[in-house]
Amino acid sequence: MDIKKVIADGATAMKKAVDHTSHEFATLHTGKASPGMIENLQVHVEAYGMTQRLKDMAAITTPDAQNIVVQPFDKAAMEDIRKAIQAANIGINPVPQGNFLRCPVPSLSGERRLELAKKATQMAEEGKVRVRNARRDALELLKKGNKEKVVTDDELKRSEKDVQTNTDKFIAEIEKNLKAKEAELKG
Numbered sequence: 001m002d003i004k005k006v007i008a009d010g011a012t013a014m015k016k017a018v019d020h021t022s023h024e025f026a027t028l029h030t031g032k033a034s035p036g037m038i039e040n041l042q043v044h045v046e047a048y049g050m051t052q053r054l055k056d057m058a059a060i061t062t063p064d065a066q067n068i069v070v071q072p073f074d075k076a077a078m079e080d081i082r083k084a085i086q087a088a089n090i091g092i093n094p095v096p097q098g099n100f101l102r103c104p105v106p107s108l109s110g111e112r113r114l115e116l117a118k119k120a121t122q123m124a125e126e127g128k129v130r131v132r133n134a135r136r137d138a139l140e141l142l143k144k145g146n147k148e149k150v151v152t153d154d155e156l157k158r159s160e161k162d163v164q165t166n167t168d169k170f171i172a173e174i175e176k177n178l179k180a181k182e183a184e185l186k187g
Helices: 003-027 075-087 110-147 153-186
Strands: 042-045 050-053 058-064 067-072 095-097 100-104
Touching: 003 110, 003 153, 042 075, 067 075, 075 100, 110 153
Parallel strands: none
Antiparallel strands: 042 050, 058 067, 067 100, 095 100
């Protein structure tokens, strides 16, 4: 059993959890238009009988801070895209304008800002759980190796400290990202 590989794999899984949480933070809108708010919405297209992400079926741009423009590659899918954006319940009501949809992003009320801050906290907590799960998986592998006499007791203790150090580092990174997002929401 390669102890360094187990620790590195654990750190990689933790990094993925942090990246995933950061990506989820990007979906929370702060009153400024961003393609990330809608690009991963699942759109079911009746004509094709299938579901795709919005960014795979339309060009998404932000001409200014208050609007998102969605230009479908296939004009027949425009109504399905409109319905998907409305169904996502993110406070955006798309307006068809010729061959594209204009999606005005409403400015946030104080109540909505607090709601989004709570949601960001919840997302951060889920990210921390993912990091802790990666820690648990790495520790289980190391303990299994110890039982099978592949890893000595000293190596196990040292490795547990390394895994915990990584865990602390990645949880701190999630906390830092959360503080930045909350400041952005309250700003």
